Amino acid sequence: MKELRLMKGNEAIAEAAIRAGADGYFGYPITPQSEVLEYLMAQKPHERTGMVVLQAESEVAAINMVYGGASCGKKVMTSSSSPGISLKMEGISYMAGAELPGLIVNVTRGGPGLGTIQPSQSDYFQATKGGGHGDYRLIVLAPASVQETYDFVKLSFDLAFKYRNPVMILTDGIIGQMMEKVELGDQIPRSTREEIIKACPWATTGKTPDRQRSVITSLDLDSNKQEKHVLKLGAKYDKMEQDEVRFEKINCDDAEYIFVAFGSSARICQKSIEIGRAKGIKVGLIRPITLFPFPKKPIAEIANKVKGILTVEMNLGQMIEDVRLAVNGKVKVEHYGRTGGIIPTPEEVLIALEQKIIGG
Amino acid sequence: MTREEIIKKENIVYRKTPLFTDKPLSYCPGCGHGTVHRLILETIEEMGITSQTIGVAPVGCAVLAYEFMDIDMMQAAHGRAPALATAVKRLNPDQFVFTYQGDGDLAAIGTCETIHACNRGENFTMIFINNGIYGMTGGQMAPTTLPGMKSSTSPYGRDVKMMGNPLKITELIAQLPGTYFVTRQAVHTPAAVRKCKKAIRKAFENQKLDKGISFVEVVSNCNSGWKMTPVQANKWMEENMFPFYPLGDIKVPKE
Ligand SMILES: Cc1ncc(C[n+]2csc(CCOP(=O)(O)OP(=O)(O)O)c2C)c(N)n1
Ligand code: SF4
Numbered sequence: 001m002k003e004l005r006l007m008k009g010n011e012a013i014a015e016a017a018i019r020a021g022a023d024g025y026f027g028y029p030i031t032p033q034s035e036v037l038e039y040l041m042a043q044k045p046h047e048r049t050g051m052v053v054l055q056a057e058s059e060v061a062a063i064n065m066v067y068g069g070a071s072c073g074k075k076v077m078t079s080s081s082s083p084g085i086s087l088k089m090e091g092i093s094y095m096a097g098a099e100l101p102g103l104i105v106n107v108t109r110g111g112p113g114l115g116t117i118q119p120s121q122s123d124y125f126q127a128t129k130g131g132g133h134g135d136y137r138l139i140v141l142a143p144a145s146v147q148e149t150y151d152f153v154k155l156s157f158d159l160a161f162k163y164r165n166p167v168m169i170l171t172d173g174i175i176g177q178m179m180e181k182v183e184l185g186d187q188i189p190r191s192t193r194e195e196i197i198k199a200c201p202w203a204t205t206g207k208t209p210d211r212q213r214s215v216i217t218s219l220d221l222d223s224n225k226q227e228k229h230v231l232k233l234g235a236k237y238d239k240m241e242q243d244e245v246r247f248e249k250i251n252c253d254d255a256e257y258i259f260v261a262f263g264s265s266a267r268i269c270q271k272s273i274e275i276g277r278a279k280g281i282k283v284g285l286i287r288p289i290t291l292f293p294f295p296k297k298p299i300a301e302i303a304n305k306v307k308g309i310l311t312v313e314m315n316l317g318q319m320i321e322d323v324r325l326a327v328n329g330k331v332k333v334e335h336y337g338r339t340g341g342i343i344p345t346p347e348e349v350l351i352a353l354e355q356k357i358i359g360g
Numbered sequence: 361m362t363r364e365e366i367i368k369k370e371n372i373v374y375r376k377t378p379l380f381t382d383k384p385l386s387y388c389p390g391c392g393h394g395t396v397h398r399l400i401l402e403t404i405e406e407m408g409i410t411s412q413t414i415g416v417a418p419v420g421c422a423v424l425a426y427e428f429m430d431i432d433m434m435q436a437a438h439g440r441a442p443a444l445a446t447a448v449k450r451l452n453p454d455q456f457v458f459t460y461q462g463d464g465d466l467a468a469i470g471t472c473e474t475i476h477a478c479n480r481g482e483n484f485t486m487i488f489i490n491n492g493i494y495g496m497t498g499g500q501m502a503p504t505t506l507p508g509m510k511s512s513t514s515p516y517g518r519d520v521k522m523m524g525n526p527l528k529i530t531e532l533i534a535q536l537p538g539t540y541f542v543t544r545q546a547v548h549t550p551a552a553v554r555k556c557k558k559a560i561r562k563a564f565e566n567q568k569l570d571k572g573i574s575f576v577e578v579v580s581n582c583n584s585g586w587k588m589t590p591v592q593a594n595k596w597m598e599e600n601m602f603p604f605y606p607l608g609d610i611k612v613p614k615e
Binding site for chain 2: 023024026052054056057058060061062064065066067068069071072074076090091094098204205206207208209213214215216217218219
């Protein structure tokens with residue numbers, strides 16, 4: 001029997017974490033994602049699965065708790081919103097450097113600075129281009145519904161352990177706050193100590209006589225060794241680009257124009273497509289699901305067939321840079337977006353298409 | 361006498377604990393870091409808890425502690441060791457967990473993590489090396505640098521009006537309900553080393569009781585940062601550091 005529930009995106013993250021068999025969640029309140037920690041505390045996951053949930057003293061502490069837990073091979077995560085994610089950047093860079101799995105959820109709000117508590121997509125650069133220091137990448141998943149938000153929690157843990165790399169879910173205040181029907185998965189048991197030792201021989205589980213000590217570090221003062229390490233990370237990122245690209249195509253077969261949009265913006269674009277097609281405008285949508293690795297190929301391919309592309313993002317134009325790189329000048333690419341927490345309407349998106357692409 | 365005649369079990373008065381790796385210590389000759397490493401490793405060996413111990417190394421001269429300690433370890437970002445240890449211990453309550461931090465790490469950049477881990481009453485051991493200076497980065501002023509003490513960023517001596525006062529973090533955290541055992545030790549003489557080892561042993565044993573943080577400060581030297589010979593440094597430490605940071609237990613559990 002399917003278990004269906006009406007849930008907020010933020011609640012879905014929390015419930016998904018418990019059911020994915022997460023060992024630990026460490027967070028700090030910030031709007032619009034505080035429901036993640038609130039829901040977890042109310043659920044008493046310590047009784048449900050033995051999961052540790054702790055309100056940390058700051059986002060800095062929270063991400064470093066994730067670092068500590070991940071070092072022991074545990075399934076651990078944190079969530080926050082934009083200003084808090086900025087504080088986590090040092091820890092995320094350390095995790096990538098030390099090759100630690102872990103999940104970071106950003107329920108994005110408008111910035112820069114304290115900005116606004118209203119939704120935004122202005123952390124695309126931060127999520128996909130570094131944010132923290134050094135040569136590193138995160139796998140970045142962008143859900144467009146509460147169901148996807150739920151599903152991506154387990155997927156993120158799977159990918160994080162597959163690659164020994166942090167994974168970010170980049171969502172926003174709309175999806176975090178809106179309620180939708182969610183089909184819940186079965187409870188996955190938390191890994192036992194024996195399972196962790198077997199699956200994560202690198203983890204600090206306590207040195208036994210049958211193995212070398214485990215050391216979790218991102219430091220190597222020997223430049224040759226450090227370069228070797230960074231090249232190894234690079235090879236891992238290449239493999240992600242090869243194997244982990246996820247995207248959705250909607251109404252693309254006969255399309256003359258294409259929207260490229262992720263998350264909430266993609267939902268808005270779907271409505272714009274409906275209205276546009278009723279008016280005879282053949283428009284489709286490519287929705288990147290992984291923002292890194294970015295779906296370069298499908299965008300490059302469709303650029304050969306269409307007359308123009310409009311990226312729709314709730315920011316000043318960030319993902320457009322990746323779309324333009326993929327399109328490589330083959331066709332016109334423009335951006336439409338709102339900022340400051342304003343959500344564009346499907347109608348204004350369509351007008352932007354007409355003005356910037358069709359008429360432009 | 362031949363070498364073989366000397367190396368006999370009955371003649372052994374001291375041995376290097378096998379928990380030291382064979383890597384030569386990178387610390388300056390005479391530095392207290394190496395001695396404290398030894399005391400921690402001997403404690404782990406004597407308690408028979410190698411397979412249950414997880415250490416957290418700082419950023420500072422001890423950043424490479426994991427190269428010398430043959431136990432599972434992780435290396436934290438500057439100041440964050442107590443946050444790591446919080447998660448490690450909560451997720452592995454049967455393990456013995458310790459942080460090893462310098463004064464810059466524990467009492468400047470990591471003050472927030474230190475105070476909150478102590479205040480929550482996390483059940484791990486904190487080893488705090490207070491040498492009054494930033495050793496690793498070349499002798500800059502630390503939160504613990506004494507008034508009037510010279511460093512590369514207080515070249516005319518610490519002017520407390522301009523640079524602020526030294527922070528007695530150990531006295532501060534002793535006030536918190538989450539600390540169980542707080543002590544200040546040194547390793548400059550054999551007697552001090554023996555006392556310090558007892559304190560470290562107690563700080564590890566306490567984890568079995570689940571009563572909160574056990575905190576061992578070691579007032580130590582930094583001959584390189586202080587620009588002194590090891591002998592001069594120890595003398596200077598006794599004359600200047602100990603009056604400001606008096607040795608002894610600061611908070612002892614009521615039996
Ligand atoms: C975020 C960050 N800021 C600054 C540094 C540079 N840094 C490395 S060690 C250190 C100070 C270490 O001093 P202390 O903690 O007293 O340890 P010691 O070297 O004296 O043992 C500093 C500032 C760093 N690595 N990371
Ligand atoms: S710089 Fe100072 S603290 Fe660092 S190893 Fe040398 S003497 Fe010790």
